[in-house]
Amino acid sequence: MTDKLKIGIIGSGGIARGHARAYKNLEHVEVVAVADIVPGRAESFIKAQGLDGARAFTDHRELLEFGVDAVSICTPNVAHHETSIDALNAGVHVLVEKPMAVTLEQAIDMVRTAKRTGRLLSVGFQPRYDPNMQMIKEIVRSGQLGTVYYVETGGGRRRGMPGGTFIRKDLAGAGAMADIGCYSLDMALNALGYPKPLSVSASTYNYFGTSPKYHPEADRFEVEDFGVALVRLEGGITLLFKISWAMHMDSLGATMFLGTDAGLKVTPAGSGPWSGVWDGGVGSITLYHDLFGQHTETPIPVKRHQIDIFAEKVYDFVRAVQEGGPAPIPGDEILYNQAIIDGVLRSAESGREVEIEIPEI
Ligand SMILES: NC(=O)c1ccc[n+]([C@@H]2O[C@H](COP(=O)([O-])OP(=O)(O)OC[C@H]3O[C@@H](n4cnc5c(N)ncnc54)[C@H](O)[C@@H]3O)[C@@H](O)[C@H]2O)c1
Incomplete structure (x- = not known):
C-alpha cells in the first residue's frame, strides 16, 4: 500500500x-x-x-477497477462523458x-453524477492560471467598472484548423466554437462570476473547412470554422462572442468589458503580452500587468x-483532492459554457434566437 495519491490518466x-509531467513534479x-x-x-x-x-490498460474501466483516487481525462471530446x-x-x-x-x-x-x-x-481551463486573466477577473469583480452591461470576446486563428476527431460533429460536438471558443467564454464568464445564459442568436460558417483549397480533410469536415453569437446573460448583460479557426483577417479584435464607470479592453491572447486599456473618467490610461499581476504603466514583457x-x-x-475540495474549475460552472455552445449550434441551425434552459441540479 502506498500513501501517495494514486492517479490514472x-x-x-x-x-x-x-x-503526466505535472503529476511527476x-x-x-x-x-x-x-x-x-x-x-x-x-x-x-x-x-x-x-x-x-505504472500499469497500462486499453479500457478505462479496467483502470478504474485497478484502483485510483483521481483521473485526468485526456481523450478526444467524444469520450469525456462516458469516462467521467x-x-x-x-x-x-x-x-x-x-x-x-x-x-x-x-x-x-x-x-449530476459528481453531485450524487x-x-x-x-x-x-489552464488560462485561469494566467495572472493576466486573474487580473481581469479582479478588476471586473471589484466593481471598479461599475455595472458591466456589455462584453465582447472571442478569438481568431487566421489559419489554424485541426483535423481528425476535431472536425467530426459526433466526436467533437462543435468546431471552433467549442475547441477554442470555450476559452474566450470562460475568460468573460469567469470575470463576470458566471452569470446564467438566457438566450442566444448565432450564425456559423464552414467555408474554409469544407474547401479542399484550405483543408486536407475537406470531405470529412462537419463542424463550423467560424461562428458569431449574441448571448443574453442574467443581469441584463449582453455578450458578443466570435471565433474562427480560419479567416482572411489577422484578428477578431480585443475582449472588452463596458461598464457604467469604466471600460476594460484586453488585447487578443496570443498576440504578445496582454495589456489592458482602462478608460474611466477623464482620459484613459493603459495598464500592463507583469507576471505577478502587478499594475504598471510601463510595458513589461510577459515571460510566460x-x-x-x-x-x-x-x-x-x-x-483540491487532498484538501477535500471544492473543484477549482467546477463542472457546474462550466455547464453554462457548454450550454452557450449548445445554444449556438441550435440557433445557427434554426436561423433564429433560442432559449437556453439549464435544469436545477
Ligand atoms: N487544455 C488544452 O490546452 C488542450 C490542448 C489540446 C487538447 N485538449 C483537449 O484534450 C483532449 C485530447 O486532445 P489531444 O490533442 O491530446 O488528442 P490526441 O488524439 O492526441 O489524444 C487522445 C488519446 O485518447 C485516446 N482515446 C480515445 N478514446 C479513448 C477512450 N475511450 N479511452 C481511452 N483512451 C482513448 C486516443 O487513442 C488518443 O491516444 C481533447 O478533448 C482536446 O480538446 C486540451
Whole structure:
C-alpha cells in the first residue's frame, strides 16, 4: 500500500503529456495507471514519460477497477462523458480536459453524477492560471467598472484548423466554437462570476473547412470554422462572442468589458503580452500587468516560461483532492459554457434566437 495519491490518466495523446509531467513534479502523488484504447499506446506513453511502475490498460474501466483516487481525462471530446461518469461512479475525482463534453445533456449528466457521488469534477481551463486573466477577473469583480452591461470576446486563428476527431460533429460536438471558443467564454464568464445564459442568436460558417483549397480533410469536415453569437446573460448583460479557426483577417479584435464607470479592453491572447486599456473618467490610461499581476504603466514583457499554466491546473486539482475540495474549475460552472455552445449550434441551425434552459441540479 502506498500513501501517495494514486492517479490514472485516461487517453495518452498530446495533452496527456502535460498532465503526466505535472503529476511527476508532485510529492505524495503517483501516476499508477494509464489507459488508451489504441493497443500499445499506453505502454509507449508510460515509457516515454518515465512513469515507472505504472500499469497500462486499453479500457478505462479496467483502470478504474485497478484502483485510483483521481483521473485526468485526456481523450478526444467524444469520450469525456462516458469516462467521467464511470470514474465518478467508481468514487474517483475527475479532471476532464476541455471542452467539458459534446452535448449539454452529457454535461448535465456529469454534473449530476459528481453531485450524487460527492466527487470533484474539474474542467481543464489552464488560462485561469494566467495572472493576466486573474487580473481581469479582479478588476471586473471589484466593481471598479461599475455595472458591466456589455462584453465582447472571442478569438481568431487566421489559419489554424485541426483535423481528425476535431472536425467530426459526433466526436467533437462543435468546431471552433467549442475547441477554442470555450476559452474566450470562460475568460468573460469567469470575470463576470458566471452569470446564467438566457438566450442566444448565432450564425456559423464552414467555408474554409469544407474547401479542399484550405483543408486536407475537406470531405470529412462537419463542424463550423467560424461562428458569431449574441448571448443574453442574467443581469441584463449582453455578450458578443466570435471565433474562427480560419479567416482572411489577422484578428477578431480585443475582449472588452463596458461598464457604467469604466471600460476594460484586453488585447487578443496570443498576440504578445496582454495589456489592458482602462478608460474611466477623464482620459484613459493603459495598464500592463507583469507576471505577478502587478499594475504598471510601463510595458513589461510577459515571460510566460516563468509560469507553467498547464502544470498549475494539475497542481490545483491535486490540492483540491487532498484538501477535500471544492473543484477549482467546477463542472457546474462550466455547464453554462457548454450550454452557450449548445445554444449556438441550435440557433445557427434554426436561423433564429433560442432559449437556453439549464435544469436545477
Ligand atoms: N487544455 C488544452 O490546452 C488542450 C490542448 C489540446 C487538447 N485538449 C483537449 O484534450 C483532449 C485530447 O486532445 P489531444 O490533442 O491530446 O488528442 P490526441 O488524439 O492526441 O489524444 C487522445 C488519446 O485518447 C485516446 N482515446 C480515445 N478514446 C479513448 C477512450 N475511450 N479511452 C481511452 N483512451 C482513448 C486516443 O487513442 C488518443 O491516444 C481533447 O478533448 C482536446 O480538446 C486540451
